[in-house]
Amino acid sequence: MLLAIDAGNTNIVFALVGDDGAIRTRWRITTDPRRTADEYAVWLVQLLALEGFSKADVTGVIIGTVVPRALHNLEVLASKYFGVEPLVAGQGAAAWGVDLDVAEPATVGADRVLNAIAGHALHEGDLVVIDFGTATTFDVVDYSGAYKGGIIAPGINLSLDALVSAAAKLPKVAIEAPETASVIGRTTETQMHIGIYWGYVAMMEGLVARMKAEIGRPVTVIATGGLATLFDHHTGIFDAIESDLTIQGLSMLYRRSVGAAH
Numbered sequence: 140m141l142l143a144i145d146a147g148n149t150n151i152v153f154a155l156v157g158d159d160g161a162i163r164t165r166w167r168i169t170t171d172p173r174r175t176a177d178e179y180a181v182w183l184v185q186l187l188a189l190e191g192f193s194k195a196d197v198t199g200v201i202i203g204t205v206v207p208r209a210l211h212n213l214e215v216l217a218s219k220y221f222g223v224e225p226l227v228a229g230q231g232a233a234a235w236g237v238d239l240d241v242a243e244p245a246t247v248g249a250d251r252v253l254n255a256i257a258g259h260a261l262h263e264g265d266l267v268v269i270d271f272g273t274a275t276t277f278d279v280v281d282y283s284g285a286y287k288g289g290i291i292a293p294g295i296n297l298s299l300d301a302l303v304s305a306a307a308k309l310p311k312v313a314i315e316a317p318e319t320a321s322v323i324g325r326t327t328e329t330q331m332h333i334g335i336y337w338g339y340v341a342m343m344e345g346l347v348a349r350m351k352a353e354i355g356r357p358v359t360v361i362a363t364g365g366l367a368t369l370f371d372h373h374t375g376i377f378d379a380i381e382s383d384l385t386i387q388g389l390s391m392l393y394r395r396s397v398g399a400a401h
Contacts, residue, residue: 253388
């Protein structure tokens with residue numbers, strides 16, 4: 140089986156993917172570039188055992204990362220503890236193989252290209268992929284699979300943390316849908332919920348409307364990332380939710396890279 144590793148700014152997701160492309164299980168750990176391969180192994184091998192797997196079940200590893208300092212220890216984890224040389228998304232045998240039609244292709248985050256690869260494989264036509272992570276990204280993928288660019292906005296958690304840290308009297312509140320659709324709050328906490336939640340919905344709806352108008356063709360909007368389902372019932376902009384889009388992109392890139400090598 141394939142061990143797909145998606146190293147983001149906040150968390151690293153490890154997913155075990157079967158030969159059929161189905162995700163068997165996944166685990167999440169806080170991103171810390173100082174964490175050693177040995178530390179990863181102690182944690183991961185125990186989790187594999189809890190799910191009924193062993194190190195020997197892992198026959199391939201692919202890593203996608205937007206945290207360059209985390210890469211080395213993840214590569215050592217693969218070679219030292221699983222006995223395989225990992226592929227790194229976007230490098231060498233795992234080159235993207237898609238057109239990055241932007242001014243600075245080398246600066247596009249691995250997660251965004253992986254989402255483009257998986258989104259194009261799963262859905263026809265032009266796409267807008269919204270990924271809820273540390274930042275919320277909006278990516279445009281055209282009908283041919285080319286990555287055309289997008290938008291980077293502060294993630295909702297980041298926005299809330301900035302608001303609370305900068306205003307002495309504002310409390311920390313949970314990120315959740317307000318109890319009603321009213322946008323006139325009568326308490327401080329309710330007003331904060333409205334500002335964060337409905338403000339975020341309004342931002343997404345406004346940006347997607349502008350992107351669709353600029354693209355000028357029918358567009359499928361895909362949402363991914365941990366907070367995608369939080370907004371699904373309160374906006375009509377999502378045509379599909381693909382919770383594991385980045386992991387699926389890693390799996391697809393791995394199969395294509397291995398296939399090309401044989």
